Amino acid sequence: MSDQPTSPLIHARGLTKRFGEFVAVDAVDFDVAAGESFGFLGPNGAGKTSTMRMIGCVSPISGGTLRVMGMDPERDGPQIRSRLGVVPQQDALDVELTVRENLIIYGRYFGLDRAEVSRRADELLEFAQLTERANDQVEPLSGGMKRRLTIARSLINEPKMLLLDEPTTGLDPQARHLLWDRLYRLKQQGVTLVLTTHYMDEAEQLCDRLVVMDKARIVAEGSPRDLIERYSTREVTELRFAPGEAESLDGRLDGIAERVENLPDRVLLYADDGEAAAVAVHERGLQPVSVLVRRSSLEDVFLRLTGRSLIE
């Protein structure tokens, strides 16, 4: 079959998903190569999950072409699913079973025999750092533990590609970092990661390449660094003014930076030298309450592309 190293694991052209009149995914094109970490970045409702569900062969495409591992989801759905690992947005764990039993029964879905699935379950419990909780019920586990169990579960069939829909949404920072570390290890082992996120830092941490989605379309594509270079400046100076003062600035910041962005709570100055911009602000006699110079991030890229923040 089309398992040559040159052919992409996912190939989408004009991929479209409609729900009645509503267009959730509007003719998007992208390819994902083996071994790559690929992200869909965008706000809620941008079409990320719909795209993931089509790739996961649980939602039929409404138009365009989609090939996953060289196969057609419409015809070979079960066969593709047998080789994918899926981490859905909601964990879908069986709370009436123990941690280990959740892994066992999931392996059985793939037709693995009991001895094999038992061996893999122990390995994966170790990987997910859940060995001590193996025989506990799922319900009292923390959000981060449940998420790690869901990731362990998705690996039971030793997939080459993992689909992760918002893997760390709702987790505390410590749990997120632990999860990122596990995902990074998988990436090192050559597992292809395809994920959706509305967190900039997550995309920057995990993705080699990403597409920015907004209103059912792909609005930009590239590595995090590419995108920042293309759509933002090296640095950003964030100014906060006393209430009411920002409205009376009219034009007094013009020319200080390549671009000035007025947000409800702050003003962003896009400049390659953020320090210099800050100095220029003071030279013009302006007195912001706070000044922060930082490196440009994907958040800025998104703001530039869509005029909106990612998390509203």
Next chain:
Amino acid sequence: MTSLVRSPSGSAIGRVFEHRFMTYRRTFRASIFSSFLSPVLFLAAMGIGLGAYVQDPAALGGVPYLVFLAPGLLAATAMQSASFESMFPIIAGLEWSRIFHGMYATPISPRDIALGNLAWITARLLLICTIFTFVIVLFGAAESPLIVLAIPAAVLTGLAFAGPIAAFSATQRTPNKFTTIFRFGITPLFLFSGTFFPISSLPAALQALAWLTPLYHGVALTRGLSLGTAADDPLAMLFHVAFLSTFAIVGGYLTVRNIGRRLVRG
């Protein structure tokens, strides 16, 4: 290609069944005990206790009330258990724990999920009805060796409810309407479909209504087999079987369709 699934769909249904069994194992003993205790209590209280006051055995086909009641209760119990099993576990799998969505991310298809769950309900019914029938025999309330066939007859009665109710459950997001089904569906059927007294005692309009419900046919079938009168009118018995099978098969088909729609929608 090692992770490719070679097993046919039949075994995929088996995996879904296996999952339900895995969960059930935890409550296995308590469940067996209550499946035994419940018919003992009902037959003792109503069959023997209340039955002592029933003075007109001729109206019941010339048998003691206990003998009349027992097969009716068997069919009614199958209906109740099947209804319960096809409500909460279905909505839980689709909405609460969402385990059906987890299954669908694997080679298991929505059809396998629907049929695996119906297969599990069938197995639960088989267990409950076998124990119940055993209790009937213990009470000396079976008139004919055909009582053995009352087991599959009662299972079929249960499935005539499980199919349509599971199909309905697969369209629901909350269990709110389940209470309504019990209050205005299952409970009236339990009381008025011939379980406790022949429907000939009902007004004509209600008799016709009772005749249209699967429980009436289930009770008539199990009672015919328990009393041994089934042999007198095999055509009527066949009709009951056909009536119940229609409900079970149409309901099963709709369950497959509705669970599929729901899982694809996400």
